[in-house]
Amino acid sequence: MTPLRPQRLLRAALVTVVAAVSGACTTMSSADDRPGEPEPTSTCVAPGAVSGVGAPSSAGPAWQQTFVDEFHRCALGDDWGTYSGSPGGNPVGEWDGSMVSVVDGTLRLGAERTSSGWVTGGVSNYPVTQTYGRWEVRMRADRSADLSYHLLLWPKNEQWPPEIDFAESVSPERTEMSAFVHWKQDGENRKANADTDGRFAQWHTVGVEWLPGLIRYLLDGKVWAEVRSSTMVPSTPMWLGMQVEAGACERREDWGMSPCANDEPRPQSAAVEIDWVAVYRPSADFAAHAGEYFLPTPGAIQISD
Template sequence: MTGDLPGWKQVFVEDFSAGDVPLGRFPGPLYSAQWSAGYKDGTPDTAGQRSGGKSGYYPSKVLSVRNGSLDWYLHSENGISMGAAPTPRIPNASSNPPRANSLLYGRYSVRYRADALPGFKTAWLLWPDSGVWPRDGEVDFPEGDLAAIIYGAVHYERNGADAWDKLDSDQSVTSWHVATMEWSPGRVEFFLDGRSLGVSTKAPTSPMHLILQTESCLTGCPAPAAQGRVSLDWISIWVPA
């Protein structure tokens, strides 16, 4: 987790050891230098943009730091299923950054687990700083419904439309896993617990920023009473050395 690697220089690491933060107070004084809570309460998530806001991001009702992990308390209130999408602040990320956590190429590694919650999902992703999608691509890992297997995806434009390479694992989220994506010129490779899931050659070529997007209703919505947690034990980020 800590330190440079062959070919990679570490620029960010977080293990949430500075202390706990109550629900609704993240990042708070302990973590505000390195984190943003992401989208404000009430921002529709990917599915909510199409469903009139029946699912969305509510960091004040979802995020906390508990027992040395960043915690998502996934649940529904008043018919709205709630997630959150915190983002790390990477210092000196780029010589001319449009965003504080912008990188062109990088290695991103997380140790995480989750409860099996049908209808909720992770899509921890690299999103283009330009906002032009699918032209400038998208990289997602770990991705998947929390009751299904973990996979990685690389989105790209083909004939003016979204196309994607999907690389599956055979693992569920209910055990602790280390998920790593390596984004280099001409290739994106996904690793789960040190094992390669494969390579996509459709690598984005413009700066991207990391969003730990945790949301719902993309492959069916969660049951109204469903609730559970996603836990991030640590995250580490490197740039090409």
Template sequence: MKLKLGIAVLLVLAGLTGTAQAADKQLPQANETTCSAAGQQRPAGMRLAWHDEFGGRTVDRRSWSTVMDFPGRAGGHYHNTSYGSYAVDRNVVLSGGKLRLVTDNKPVTGTDPAGTYQYTEGFISSHDKFFQQYGYWEICAKFPAGKGLWPAFWLIPQDRSWPPEIDVAEWFGSIGSMHSGLASGTWPDVRWDSHWATGPAPTTGWHRYGLLWTADRITFTVDGVPTSTITGDQVPDKPMYVVLNSGTWANADRGGPPDATTPFPNSFDVDYVRVYSAR
């Protein structure tokens, strides 16, 4: 496995701009049967507008960027002080037909913004590459288990405004809970409509995490089953794009940051991302 991982990371480095050497620790395997084995689940009345099955050797630069471009970030590779991790290109790995967004505990000296960061993460977004108003958005994924881990699938407006933000599947490892929800309003008067689900299922198997978004309604789903719905004027009406990232929580709340029990390296594994639009 270590040899295969090394080859995969070198291939990623050939297609990305990262300069650090590949992680030399062994990642857990991610070759289990995934939710894509059942075939494409096309929503009624919709067409596939954009997707990535991650079958290549490097991340597709026509679809993805590894630099952050949204309000609230401190730089192109660091979100803000809620995070303990700095995004580096070497942590974006394609292996075995899957995207693996790695989190590791090797400190790194960053330049954007400048500083030393205890952890590294993998980050990709479709900003300027793909964005859409409404539709059905879905990933097939398996989340890592461990204290302080904070991987997520979320949507941000293409126009660089905030809020809104739609968190489709946001895993907090310290409390073993999945968050889905909507941030709306105007900064600093931000409203959160949130749903929490507690339990280890996201880390023990592959599941489909979806969002059905229309003009006045948001419905979150897991494996096609609705888990929560938001209605009202706070539902956004502007085009949004996909963000996928791993990473660590830095604050003392929500169970706190990683500790000696957290396994490193670990990865947020994604089999596919698919976005549908109305016909």
């Protein structure tokens, strides 16, 4: 690991970040110019913010919003794609587009136990691919010992690693959440993580800021963990993925955690709900407003190799 701590190094990197993202974005849409949305109906759209907090239009002068989706329609739309097949490295359950729906102003990633096993939902925001930026998601998760959820940035070129997981949980009561970073070093796949507590069966805003040599994990607008390393932090274009997976009990055993118990919540169906998603890239004058990024955030967990 090569820590990126000196202020002059990050300042120099920020000079290039705007140029990097300006050409990295593909077919982005905004809330004002997204084509082809169906007219709202009472069965698909809930008035106001479902979660009590509306989608932001700004994250301050350091950021320029490139995409926002409040799911005020009846269909998923062209900015998203659904997952299918078995999750890599996880043979328990399958993804299927039937488990993804947009109703009552929310994106719903469902999960259902069937006679042949679990079927779950996942989506990619592949059209909004960029190098560096800020992603925020307003979400909540039903309690379940069998299911995990994962909100992450995935490389456009499909060459893994890297991967940035900014909200991940196998907690049956949704009282814990993890952040991970995956990278390759000296020919080996590496990972590091941090954990935080909360009541994630209720609505929260989770997010991540990604810059050269820096990842900052966000919870309700505050930085709770960060990575400062030119080795661990990726520099390849990435897109947002959000998914529910079966096999949380098996993962807990693999990780040396306590096995699933009979008194834990084991519903036959559950879901992760998304009220809105907002994406930003560094603004043209990002460097002029980036003083807070130069030093470690007070109170935040410093994730290292």
